[in-house]
Amino acid sequence: MERRVKGCASLRGEVTPPGDKSISHRAVILNSIAQGRARIENFAPGADLGATVSCLRALGVGIIEEGDMLTVSGAGREGFREPPDVLNAGNSATTMRLLAGLLAAQPFLSLVTGDESLRSRPMYRLIQPLRLMGAEIWGRGNDSLAPLAIKGNRLKGIDYRLPIASAQIKSAILIAALFAQGTTTVEEPAPSRDHTERLLRNMGVNVESDGPRIVLIPNSSPLSPIDVHIPGDISSAAYWLIAGAIHPNAHIKVMNTGINPTRSGIIDVLLQMGAKLRVERERVVGGEPVADLAVESSDLVGTEIGGSLIPRLIDEIPLIALAGAFARGTTTIRDAQELRVKESDRIGATVKELSKLGADIDGLPDGMVIRGGRKLQGGDCSSHQDHRLAMTLGIAALVAQGETVIHDAQVVEMSYPNFWQDLERLTQRI
Numbered sequence: 001m002e003r004r005v006k007g008c009a010s011l012r013g014e015v016t017p018p019g020d021k022s023i024s025h026r027a028v029i030l031n032s033i034a035q036g037r038a039r040i041e042n043f044a045p046g047a048d049l050g051a052t053v054s055c056l057r058a059l060g061v062g063i064i065e066e067g068d069m070l071t072v073s074g075a076g077r078e079g080f081r082e083p084p085d086v087l088n089a090g091n092s093a094t095t096m097r098l099l100a101g102l103l104a105a106q107p108f109l110s111l112v113t114g115d116e117s118l119r120s121r122p123m124y125r126l127i128q129p130l131r132l133m134g135a136e137i138w139g140r141g142n143d144s145l146a147p148l149a150i151k152g153n154r155l156k157g158i159d160y161r162l163p164i165a166s167a168q169i170k171s172a173i174l175i176a177a178l179f180a181q182g183t184t185t186v187e188e189p190a191p192s193r194d195h196t197e198r199l200l201r202n203m204g205v206n207v208e209s210d211g212p213r214i215v216l217i218p219n220s221s222p223l224s225p226i227d228v229h230i231p232g233d234i235s236s237a238a239y240w241l242i243a244g245a246i247h248p249n250a251h252i253k254v255m256n257t258g259i260n261p262t263r264s265g266i267i268d269v270l271l272q273m274g275a276k277l278r279v280e281r282e283r284v285v286g287g288e289p290v291a292d293l294a295v296e297s298s299d300l301v302g303t304e305i306g307g308s309l310i311p312r313l314i315d316e317i318p319l320i321a322l323a324g325a326f327a328r329g330t331t332t333i334r335d336a337q338e339l340r341v342k343e344s345d346r347i348g349a350t351v352k353e354l355s356k357l358g359a360d361i362d363g364l365p366d367g368m369v370i371r372g373g374r375k376l377q378g379g380d381c382s383s384h385q386d387h388r389l390a391m392t393l394g395i396a397a398l399v400a401q402g403e404t405v406i407h408d409a410q411v412v413e414m415s416y417p418n419f420w421q422d423l424e425r426l427t428q429r430i
């Protein structure tokens with residue numbers, strides 16, 4: 001599907017982002033391991049979560065969906081069954097990697113595949129620690145790629161340093177650690193999103209965090225199911241935060257958004273760039289900090305980002321590049337080589353597509369340099385089959401002159417199926 005978006009005269013109104021994708025994956029997977037029934041409210045829509053739910057069902061978990069409410073009847077640690085067919089994680093690395101942690105401990109064979117993009121993403125980083133824990137796990141391409149074959153085993157705890165900050169690999173290890181004998185310690189170069197740790201703690205598991213180091217001590221009692229109300233996804237909210245800041249006539253309020261400090265780097269960067277952004281009505285919902293965010297047209301200045309900030313905004317970097325194109329001076333993004341192995345090569349794809357619209361942007365091996373101040377012109381763009389690219393281009397189109405065509409725009413369905421409808425609603429044309 002192609003989507004045509006014209007530059008708009010103003011952006012006004014309130015928007016509520018969909019439920020957080022990362023927390024939704026974890027809430028349904030961890031409750032599947034628990035003994036008993038849990039309700040999950042405001043469960044994230046989209047194909048990525050659909051993949052997690054169907055894989056869990058194939059493993060014997062009872063899941064009832066009613067709108068955005070899910071009822072999960074946990075299998076308990078011992079209640080999973082061998083899937084009758086290959087499990088398909090679709091486009092979702094979170095599904096594949098977190099489930100691999102669970103499957104590594106099951107006494108049966110599982111085969112896990114994904115779409116073309118997921119089958120090109122690195123898996124040795126997952127295979128290595130799970131093997132150290134005792135799992136038998138193999139991948140295509142000399143253990144570098146999916147499909148994966150996993151023959152679960154009795155696992156033992158490990159002391160592991162992740163070579164790169166990755167919440168997916170950290171979570172896979174922590175999930176495997178729930179089934180292992182002995183303590184597991186994971187240390188990252190910088191802290192990544194900590195939703196797994198928060199949920200596990202609320203479910204009665206002994207998990208201690210000390211900055212980038214997490215220690216999990218498993219016990220034999222079953223995990224307690226936990227009802228969760230999922231906050232809005234800051235990675236989806238971010239599209240409207242950037243739109244509000246770079247559009248010359250904007251006033252947007254983004255409601256009910258998770259502002260967990262391991263995810264809120266985008267707020268820090270926007271403030272650093274001079275955005276008129278207010279964090280309002282801060283509260284805690286289901287163990288996660290939540291707020292409403294008000295943003296309006298701003299005069300942005302360029303900035304430099306890198307280091308431990310990167311894992312706190314990893315999925316928002318294409319948007320930060322777009323903000324850089326509207327800022328005074330130069331914006332430099334470093335230490336973000338992980339972007340090369342996301343749903344697309346997000347450095348290459350962002351540089352290519354924003355250049356087509358007239359942005360002055362260059363790629364670096366681990367980031368981008370954007371010189372702000374050039375006016376954007378509508379153009380003919382591709383999403384590279386990447387939901388975050390499609391949405392970034394949708395926002396760029398709102399501030400470009402003329403019309404932009406975005407090919408393969410339906411890919412927003414991975415995380416934010418109503419994105420184009422929300423965009424239309426906030427757009428007021430003269």
Ligand code: S3P
Pocket residue numbers: 021022023025094165166167168169171193314315338
């Ligand atoms: C996610 C972790 C991040 C992020 C992805 C979701 C998660 O990936 O990019 O969109 O839910 O754990 P990495 O763990 O590979 O950095």
